[in-house]
Amino acid sequence: MSLVGSSLLILLSVGSEPRDDLPQVRTWDEAAALAPALEEFERSKWIRHRIRHRERVSQIAARYGVRREKLVEWNKLDPQNPYPPKRRRSLKVRTKRLPPPRIHVAYVPEEEETWGDVAAALRVEIPDLRAWNWQRRALQPGTPVTAWVDPAMVWSYRPGGGPPLPESFDVPEGGLSVGRPHRGRLVGGVQLPESALYTRGISRVLWGSTSTIQNLMEAFANFRHDTGFEHEIVVGSISKRNGRRLPPHKSHQSGRDVDIRLPLLPHVPRTKSPNPDEIDWYATWGLIKALGETEAVTVVFLEANLHRRVYEAARSMGETRETLEDYLIFPQWRPKSAPLVRHSDGHDEHIHVRFRCADNEPKCKGK
Numbered sequence: 124m125s126l127v128g129s130s131l132l133i134l135l136s137v138g139s140e141p142r143d144d145l146p147q148v149r150t151w152d153e154a155a156a157l158a159p160a161l162e163e164f165e166r167s168k169w170i171r172h173r174i175r176h177r178e179r180v181s182q183i184a185a186r187y188g189v190r191r192e193k194l195v196e197w198n199k200l201d202p203q204n205p206y207p208p209k210r211r212r213s214l215k216v217r218t219k220r221l222p223p224p225r226i227h228v229a230y231v232p233e234e235e236e237t238w239g240d241v242a243a244a245l246r247v248e249i250p251d252l253r254a255w256n257w258q259r260r261a262l263q264p265g266t267p268v269t270a271w272v273d274p275a276m277v278w279s280y281r282p283g284g285g286p287p288l289p290e291s292f293d294v295p296e297g298g299l300s301v302g303r304p305h306r307g308r309l310v311g312g313v314q315l316p317e318s319a320l321y322t323r324g325i326s327r328v329l330w331g332s333t334s335t336i337q338n339l340m341e342a343f344a345n346f347r348h349d350t351g352f353e354h355e356i357v358v359g360s361i362s363k364r365n366g367r368r369l370p371p372h373k374s375h376q377s378g379r380d381v382d383i384r385l386p387l388l389p390h391v392p393r394t395k396s397p398n399p400d401e402i403d404w405y406a407t408w409g410l411i412k413a414l415g416e417t418e419a420v421t422v423v424f425l426e427a428n429l430h431r432r433v434y435e436a437a438r439s440m441g442e443t444r445e446t447l448e449d450y451l452i453f454p455q456w457r458p459k460s461a462p463l464v465r466h467s468d469g470h471d472e473h474i475h476v477r478f479r480c481a482d483n484e485p486k487c488k489g490k
């Protein structure tokens with residue numbers, strides 16, 4: 124190569140993002156295959172984590188399976204700031220798992236591909252992807268964009284890997300919802316039975332109508348079967364045996380409202396107030412979809428700012444923007460028809476699911 128040619132090459136590689144040395148991938152799997160394997164120690168060790176661009180404290184804690192508060196304490200971080208301070212290059216972590224670091228890759232978009240498509244293929248968040256490629260307002264087919272892909276990301280979605288569907292559920296008849304969710308009661312309440320499908324919260328508030336319990340169990344069975352998700356999901360509260368007021372809830376009075384805690388990523392320590400980065404959004408989407416497919420659910424409440432997380436997970440699992448319009452506010456924000464999942468304050472650790480009145484419940488009221 125001539126001298127002129129090589130200096131030109133250097134100029135080009137400095138001036139044009141992304142750099143040519145980044146591996147080009149089409150999928151998260153291709154990116155993850157480039158990374159070394161996860162290492163696990165018998166005892167916890169101190170390691171140094173090198174902070175990647177836009178990496179949040181909660182994401183770092185989740186990837187090492189340590190409590191967020193611990194990471195803040197060990198590194199004297201500001202608990203209010205989701206990001207480590209700019210001047211910090213690394214954080215110390217005491218952990219038993221050493222996942223491979225995030226890897227920087229390039230992706231060449233094709234005709235008509237959107238940011239959402241690329242984010243779904245690489246299993247990254249849309250705002251991160253936009254920020255990593257801040258110079259580009261729009262995607263251009265053939266012009267690469269870059270992303271930091273997490274090869275250690277937990278992919279709990281295993282289609283075809285789930286347990287077989289039970290032939291039937293033995294739910295007693297006669298559990299009837301009376302009145303409204305906010306002013307009602309339950310006659311002949313049916314208690315949610317113990318099951319491998321879910322984990323029960325406090326049993327004295329796990330009473331519902333026959334129809335609610337039946338549909339809830341079917342949804343869980345379909346969800347486990349379809350997604351192969353193996354970890355815990357806790358059903359928090361439904362109603363009291365005879366319904367009526369269940370403080371601090373306003374509803375939950377007529378055996379049709381069910382609170383389900385958002386599932387944590389498998390190695391995240393149990394916590395009462397999980398951060399969105401500690402939630403398994405793939406499992407969350409799988410469950411919401413299964414609930415919707417019972418056609419017995421009228422609404423699912425989840426804080427609006429979390430709909431994006433569900434959307435990104437769902438897209439990575441093969442849903443399209445169109446199929447998700449019936450389910451989520453994101454990304455249209457002002458949907459033409461009311462989607463199944465709607466905003467309600469205080470629903471950031473659990474979803475609240477409302478089942479419809481059954482045909483044999485003449486006294487059941489309200490949507």
Ligand SMILES: [Zn+2]
Nearest residue numbers: 380381382475
């Ligand atoms: Zn609730």
